[in-house]
Amino acid sequence: MNRLSLTTKLLLSGGAALVVLCLLLPGSPLFGERQASSQLTLYSAASTRKPMEQIVEMYRTECGVSVQTQYGGSNTLLSQLEIARQGDLYLAADASYVAFATEKGLVEQVVPLARMTPVVAVPKGNPLGIRSFDDLLEHRVALANPDQAAIGRVTREVLEAAGKWKTLDGQIRNHGVYKPTVNDTAMDASLGSVDAAIVWDSVARQYDNLEIVRLDELSAGEGLIAVGVLKFSKDPAAARHFARYLAASDRGLAVFAREGYAVVEGEAWGE
Known part of the structure; x- marks a missing residue:
């Protein structure tokens, strides 16, 4: 498949409306929802392992929810999701994979996090x-x-x-x-x-x-790290809660920035 522009990748939804939560403004579906699950399952690109291990531990300590994480290549994880159709979130090293997942009916909401070269x-x-x-x-x-x-x-x-x-x-x-x-x-x-x-x-x-x-x-290459909430999540509210935590400027994004990632602009964390 030909490479798409970053904007197209995030908006492409295969005919269904894709909710792109770039700024996470109050009033969006992510706000005003607390997690109910005691455990979430995340499929995450291997390139994000170092910051994600820290964020997952922070989230467990602060919010009382464990995140079971499986690391691998973005496309490998996407193939696994297509077959298993289980889990709560999919974090890819390039937003095009999340766009592909949306086309396939696997993802319903996308939150961009950081860029890599x-x-x-x-x-x-x-x-x-x-x-x-x-x-x-x-x-x-x-x-x-x-x-x-x-x-x-x-x-x-x-x-x-x-x-x-x-x-x-x-x-x-x-x-x-x-x-x-x-x-x-x-x-x-x-x-x-x-x-x-x-x-x-x-x-x-x-x-x-x-x-x-x-x-x-x-130099023309770029990876836009993005996390998508999976349509078959057993607790989508909890999944969105963690996605918002990842994209908070003083939580997940702060860890990504400390580890050398070029993070997107985000809002401060707040329940």
């Missing part, structure tokens, strides 16, 4: 001097599978537009490695199993022994 992660000091796309082609590169994870799909799309995807794909298949998630590729770069990894900038910042190289060829 694809970059090259290399060992601290960049010992191999990787500074350009051509440099990258001379080394072992890791990338998350484009059919499983948002970073892989975004990378493939921007490089296809630049006419450079086939070259990189060949290099990875012959001398590098495809992994299930962006976290796996970043770990490979951190351990020295590969010379470089294409990852989200926010993920690269989580490793003290890695540094970021920005390439012009990847």
Whole structure:
């Protein structure tokens, strides 16, 4: 599927009205609703694991609700949701996946959270001097599978537009490695199993022994992290409550910002 503009991704609903709760203003369906469930189930992109683990614990302590979280590639999780049709929320590393989920009748409300940019992660000091796309082609590169994870799909799309995807794909298949998630590729770069990894900038910042190289060829790519409330949630009010907590400027968004994500504008938390 061709890449959609961010606005189109969030508004696309496959014929049904998609409620986009960008500003979370008082009077919206998220306000005035308290959680009733003692546990929620969240399917979350692996790239958000570090902030989400903190937010989930904060929410349990503050609101008394546990959030059981399953991490994986955005597309892999979407496929699981299509089959299982169970759970309460779906958090993807790119809003297009939530838009696809809405088209498929899985999601009814969407809340955007933060933006990420694809970059090259290399060992601290960049010992191999990787500074350009051509440099990258001379080394072992890791990338998350484009059919499983948002970073892989975004990378493939921007490089296809630049006419450079086939070259990189060949290099990875012959001398590098495809992994299930962006976290796996970043770990490979951190351990020295590969010379470089294409990852989200926010993920690269989580490793003290890695540094970021920005390439012009990847600069057009972007991942818009968004969470969707699933239509088959057994307690949609509780799911919306947690979504609002995620998008509160002094709760979820504050954690995302502290971990290096470029967060959207949000309102302060309040019951």
